[in-house]
Amino acid sequence: MKTTDVRVWEPRAKSRQGRATTWEVRWVVAGREVSRSRRTKGLADKLHARLLMAVEKGEQFDTDTGLPPSMVEQEPGITxxxxxxxxxxxxxxxxxxxxxxxxxxxxxxxxxxxxxxxxxxxxxxxxxxxxxxxxxxxxxxxxxxxxxxxxxxxxxxxxxxxxxxxxxxxxxxxxxxxxxxxxxxxxxxxxxxxxxxxxxxxxxxxxxxxxxxxxxxxxxxVSVEKPNRVTAVDPRVVVNPRQAADLIASVSYVGGYERAKGRRLVGLFAGMYYAGLRPAEAVGITAQDCHLPAEGWGVANLHRTRPTAGKKWTKTGEVHDDRGLKNREPEDVRPTPLPPVLVAMWRDSINTFGTADDGRLFFSERGKLVGSTAYWRVWSEARHYGLPPDLVKSPLAARPYDLRHSALSTWLNAGLDPTEVAERAGNSVEVLLARYAKCLHGRHVVANQKIEKLLGEYE
Known part of the structure; x- marks a missing residue:
């Protein structure tokens, strides 16, 4: 059938800023209008040129597809x-x-x-x-x-x-x-x-x-080599209890005393180590979700996390997301026991700094959420106060998250049942054993002493 017209027409629909959303190439075949959309004028011009070339060659356009024979097989699908x-x-x-x-x-x-x-x-x-x-x-x-x-x-x-x-x-x-x-x-x-x-x-x-x-x-x-399903934690990052205590105490030395840049976050890092909290869980913990007795063990009913995501990713345009627990249903709650040492730290933090408007235990001096960049900087500085120079240069507790790694490894080394550890940590037993069952820093010294003692009994 004869093609009577081939033209590039700009679309009538515009974006909010007045920019064309697509470009249409429209032509008529046997009295019926046919069109194809392209995202840019350059692509539309290419299609336009091919159609005109087919017209000049005298090709008969198909009434069903609206295309000349030279283009029926070549018409590309979605890019x-x-x-x-x-x-x-x-x-x-x-x-x-x-x-x-x-x-x-x-x-x-x-x-x-x-x-x-x-x-x-x-x-x-x-x-x-x-x-x-x-x-x-x-x-x-x-x-x-x-x-x-x-x-x-x-x-x-x-x-x-x-x-x-x-x-x-x-x-x-x-x-x-x-x-x-x-x-x-x-x-x-x-x-x-x-x-x-x-x-x-x-x-x-x-x-x-x-x-x-x-x-x-x-x-x-396509067959490609697949990585391991679970990556084990590097044992070099795991601190022992003495090192953890020294590092957490060193946080209080970061920044001036009045602004309390570090002192405000002592309990945040302590929660990662003594309760095995993820950083986003520790950032979002509130007083109303905790039972903090004057003596003995307490409990935190975890149900909310505040991970740092970035303004362009969140629905609210805020830096932090507000969501439920990792790998859980949105309304799930995970009761997490708090040892007496951590209860005392959190009570002291509340007595000293109070809580944020929504009850959060840890916040900036302006009451804002603690960003990941902020607590990373505090932790990096604290390592210089809490570790000897040779270990500062090592991977030992290089990241705040390594405190959680250390907590779970400590619990396993203490002989806790893996099911109990997994429940407290919010992990599956499979992931726990594959990822966290690592020795503590310096634990090999204790093991060597036990081996030497055993061998000495037979000399």
């Missing part, structure tokens, strides 16, 4: 770029802030791996910034104003993105998976990082299968 944006829009409303960050990280890595390496391509750093900061977040890049530098990168990505169907090719998928294994500097990423990013890719490809883009998940068609 990886368009699909990735669609996936983000689908997942974002129901994803936790930290998972939003993981989605963003994985899609950024995969997109960079899929981009063609040709002259004029943006640098790796420019791609990283544009994709992480402006592309794979909500609102999307077509729904808000973004810097022109980022806009130019995103337009280039949209115009050069391969079809989503390319990921069904084993060599393409293997390249993507290998890219997920690397850090920005090209060094190998930790196994946990690779597992996290691969999980996002698997989920994205499951969604692609659900909407009819694949018959099977293409990730599963």
């Amino acid at each position: 990886w770029w368009a699909f990735a944006l669609k996936y983000v829009a689908m997942k974002w409303p129901h994803a936790a802030p930290n998972y939003r960050d993981e989605i963003n990280e994985a899609l950024t890595c995969a997109t960079k791996a899929l981009m063609p390496k040709r002259p004029g391509a943006p640098s790796s750093e420019a791609l990283q910034r544009a994709l992480r900061d402006w592309a794979f977040v909500r609102p999307g890049p077509d729904e808000r104003e973004i810097p022109e530098v980022a806009r130019s990168v995103i337009v280039w990505v949209a115009e050069n993105s391969p079809p989503l169907s390319d990921l069904s090719k084993p060599d393409v998928m293997r390249d993507v998976l290998n890219a997920l294994r690397l850090k920005l500097d090209g060094e190998a990423a930790a196994s946990e990082t690779f597992k996290r990013k691969r999980k996002v890719l698997v989920n994205a490809m499951n969604y692609a299968r659900e909407i009819g883009e694949f018959k099977e998940n293409p990730v599963h068609a």
Whole structure:
């Protein structure tokens, strides 16, 4: 049938900022209007040029597809770029802030791996910034104003993105998976990082299968070496009880006495060690959730965590998320026993500093939530006060989270039943034994003494 008109028309629908959301190529075949949408004018112009070329060659356009024979087989499906944006829009409303960050990280890595390496391509750093900061977040890049530098990168990505169907090719998928294994500097990423990013890719490809883009998940068609399911804790980071006590006491020396930068957080770190709390659990603990008797053991009914996520990931635009316990239903409560030494510290903290407006035990001098950056800096400084120089340079308790590692290792070394330890810590027994059953720093000395004593009895 004769094609009477082929034109590129701008869409009538605009974003809130007046920017075109898509570009449409419209033409008429046998009196019927046909159209195809493209995300950028460059892509629309390419399709427009191909249609005009087919008209000049005298090709007869198909009345069903609206395309000339030369383009019926060549008409590409959805691109990886368009699909990735669609996936983000689908997942974002129901994803936790930290998972939003993981989605963003994985899609950024995969997109960079899929981009063609040709002259004029943006640098790796420019791609990283544009994709992480402006592309794979909500609102999307077509729904808000973004810097022109980022806009130019995103337009280039949209115009050069391969079809989503390319990921069904084993060599393409293997390249993507290998890219997920690397850090920005090209060094190998930790196994946990690779597992996290691969999980996002698997989920994205499951969604692609659900909407009819694949018959099977293409990730599963590629055989790659899988990292260990659970990564054991490095025994070099685990402190013994004396070292833990010295380090926690050293926190009080950080900052001036009046501002009490460190003194405010002594109980926060003590909770990680003596009760095995995760940092986000310790940050969110409130007085009303605790029973702190004058003598003996107390209890904290944990049900709330305040992890640092970042403003662009949370629904509220705040730095901290407000959510339930890790790997638990939102309303679950985990009663956690508090030893007398910790009860005394928390009571002293309340008597000295009071509580925040919502009852939190630990807060900044302005009453705000304690950010991860803040307590990391305090801990780093405290290590210089609480450890000898040779151990300051070692991995021993290098991170606040290592206090929790040390707590669980201590309980296991004390002979507690693993089921009880797992219940207190909020872990499964499987993860507990695989991850935390490590010796304490210096414990080998005690073991050596026992062996020597035994051998001496037979001399």
